Amino acid sequence: MKQPINTIAAIILLLTLAGCQSSDSKNEPPKVDDSTQQIQLGGRSYLLSLPQNYHSSNSYKLLLAFHPSGGTSQEMRSLSQFDKLSSDYIVAYPKSEQVEWNEGCDCNIAHRLGADDLGFTQNVINDIRQRHSITEGEIYAAGFSQGGLFVQNLACNLSDTFKAVAVVAAPMSIQLASSCAPQQPVSIMMVHGTADPVLPYNGLVHSNFGLISSPDAIALLAEKNSGLPYALQKTLSANVSLSSYHNGKQKFQLFSMKDGGHNWQYAGFDSSREILKFFASTGQPELPEHSQLVSTERGQFHVRAMGLNNPGPAVVLLAGPNYNYHSDSAWFAALQPLLAQQYRVYSIDRLGNAYSSTSDDLSYRRFADDLALVLQQLQETQVTLVAFASSSISARWFYQQYQQQFTINAMLYIDPDIPLAHSLSLYQGYPADWYLANLPALIPHLGAGNWTARTQDKLNIEYQEVQQLVGQNNVQLDWSYFEQIMQLRLLIPQQQTRAREIAAYTADLDSYASLPMVSGIPVSVIDSDFEQQQIEQAANEPELVAALQQWQQEGSAWSAEQASLSNGQYIALPNSDHLVPLQQPHSVKQALDWLFNQAQLP
Template identity: 80%
Template sequence: MKPHIKTIAAIIMLLTLQSCQSSDKKQDDTNATDQTQLIQLGGRKYWLALPDNYQPANSYKLLLAFHHSGGRGKEMQSLSQFDKISNDYIVAYPESEQVEWNEGCECNIAHRLGADDLGFTSNMIAEIQQRHNVTPGEVYAAGYSQGGLFVQNLACNLPHAFKAVAVVAAPMSIQLASSCAPTQPVSMMMVHGTADPVLPYNGMVHSNFGLISSPDAIALLAEKNSSLPYVLQKSLHANVNLSSYHNGKQKFQLFSIKDGGHNWQFDGFDTSRKILNFFATVEQAELPEHSQLVSTEQGQFHVRAMGLNNPGPAVVLLAGPNYNYHSDSAWFAALQPLLAQQYRVYSIDRLGNAFSSIADTLSYRRFADDLAAVLQQLEEEQVTLVSFSSAGISARWFYQQYQQQFDIKAMLYIDPDIPLPHSLSLYQGYPADWYLENLPALLPHLAAGNWTDRTKEKLETEYSEIKQLVAGHDVQVDWTYFEQIMQLRLLIPQQQARAREIAAYIADLDGYAALPMVTSIPVSVIDSDFEQLQIEQAANEPELAAALLQWQQEGSSWSAEQASLSNGQYIALADSDHLVPLQQPQQIKSALDWLFNQMQLP
């Protein structure tokens, strides 16, 4: 190591020690508490803290907490207090062999002297598992300052040993960033003050000990762990911002503490408790603002709730598919915020869509029953349903089955499926018949990731088309929400859910076609002319063009009749795309305003 590198290391060590929030007096290594034991292991040592009321027959999680440069295990125990906060963990506080941990930069004293800290960590885990009943798959690590740099090394080079890790007050060395290649995903949480003078939040340039920024570090680790591409940014507190990625099973989060220094704890942010909460929820993706999961006997349903202080019947938004059969509340990223200015609005995702849980049996018909259970949990009895595309099947079945249980004031269809013979023959043909026939073979094919690339290409194309669709219109789209929901379609379970819904579509349509038109409440229908483009594209195929034209005419006729029979509105949109909720949300709001004006409300 070059002399000036030693100088840098010494300065970092000194500043780290000065900024640590441990007690002023050094802990005596020989003075162990009743539940903390000093363990010798192959010339190395660590402190082991057992939970209060420890029972050998009980199973516990294992947490390894790594100290800062020049620190000791007992200092880390005093600083983090992990064993005092939770009785769910056995906590080990290891001690470095050298003044620093061998963090993976190949630039410090520990590396030069050959400290095998990765091996020591593996041996320590194995020994604790041999002596105590550690819950399988529940091993975690946390590190502060230079100990945090080492924990990043664990995430890159020993990921199979951990379910999740946490890093406090440390970005990532340029060297580790360039070499990090985890063999399997491991969740990571980072906490860093933006004004850290020791290991700067924004990184630093140096020929031997350069650092990338913490935002770049979490983005890099997310990418290397196969995360979905779009980050979720949230403001949690006046001085705390969250950047969150996930891959459907693991998540990667950076808590940025505004003006925070080189500390473990911060005002308004209890780092130790936040870390334990992260470990307990690593398989739960961070939800966007206004989102919640509503639990029923059938599973958890993703619900986005806005305008909750507005009076009157709740407006319930039900999503249907576009031409790629993608169907979730992303389609309401422009409509729901607009409606929430006046109404209490819920968008509710079916199982297998967005953040809702997965199920083996999925259909639009089934969702009518699920919807009733969700509304019951939300304590909403008086509702108006707004359904887009095939979600009209769910809305119609919900009305059929639950009109006595709920006060359904009105319905608004947007480009509904048409339950007439010619239209049904088109809907029930390709691709629905192909999915139904091939579903048993298709599901494992999807599970192997064979359609992920093509799904990604379709989503990228859709995103570009939607950007063009709203350009030039006075439409405000919540793009952050749109991205967070859209990217979930890449996940294998969501791909399989889409296939299951398409396969069930034929039976859904048969049941829907057997139902009469609604006449006892007002039903308005927005009918776009999106079929016109398909008709023009089929100009060289006269038979297909004629079939599409008949579909369009049949749809307009049925929609106008349904609106007339129920004293609703028939609204024909010219030069319109099928994605009316994104392109023309104001048209939907105007139609909804009209319906509310017809209601006799107290």
């Protein structure tokens, strides 16, 4: 069987590291230095490095680092320096039985000679567990070059052992790509130079040792580990770009080194330190540009902040639901960048939406209190609120409770909920009444993933509808941000949040209806005629048509009265969709400009 084209020879030529020393001592493992021992194990060996200030009563994470083809344990230790960079890990540097690892391609020397490197890895872990206290669920692996290919084999075939793995300077063999079947998700980090001459970044066509590209490899590994479909692309520096996937609990990242070769370290990128950072943050997805998590006593809130250098009061965007009750800052993917050209703009996601943390206690009413805590952390005391759909409940309660604590200059409602009897009867009917009655049984049902497929179907339809909306109106939309936020709705906690918010909607509406109209500040109302589409769809049901027409008339009358009472604007948008922030962001900006001019705000 053919060997990979000069792969082993090329790697050996690239490595100029010192070999490790051995010992014939039978009583104690030979010491390489004060903190490192060479351990013999079933005819094989590994180096074991203990952290500085090691104490046998403490528990430590375990990291296994795998050398490249033709390398040694000591070379990998000298190359990576893991045991010198962190005191949180016990680090093992296993030695391959053959010149290379049995990486899973079924194509090399180690495979032909039957090297059981997967079994050896498990034996090393078990041996270390007998010697030291290892923190449960905190076992990691990293590998360079052909050692990185083997680490991918670990991720595919020992996924229940490792919390996360890191691969440097290695794409993925075609054979392993076709057979990879993790038993449970494991976080994966890849680092690769785009000009790697040994294991090419863009893959390799070869009858014996074919490789898929590193971008294809991370996409495949994300898919195999239940990752969400859309990658987040970020430029981290002139030489480093990132492609990042996640599934809400694990993440899968490729760091691409522009013009980088077959190296462990790269200019401006310390692979060892970055790997340790990755291992420490596997549960936190990479956030899009402009996004941050704001911590409060009630949880962490996802905030997208743009135009921060602009003067004047902050504009705060509050999301509400579409007809599928999906509600998050994806709806502002066109509006916020537009407003940020002139204003300082925050879109703030409620708990359980987008990247915000979750809670069992969720409602639009509750978010008014959460909003006050977030604005305190942002140090924003003067605000203008833009509330879309049911978030009018949050905006109205925020004004009611916090107008003394914050200077609320104005509010802009976009298709607000109408707190009048007929409209309330429709809002509080199906599906709100069904969710309220069935919530205790529904939450575990959702937790088992039973609605994920139907959620995906709805998201696919919504995506196509948004494409049509923005295409017809030549709207500039940040598609990357939209995709990143939209796909989060597939996650189980977000599905459960949606159910809890719908179940709480009846009480939210009752509290909202108890409040009078706002008269102390200008309130403008944008009123689309989205109801007309529902009226046309119900043409064969006269009673339903009459109810929808009354709802439309009641809504328009209430909106006009609220605007008039507060010296705001009533803005009717004919032939418009409910998703006004996506379809007509310029109309929203014009309405906001008017409010700022009325209040003579900068």
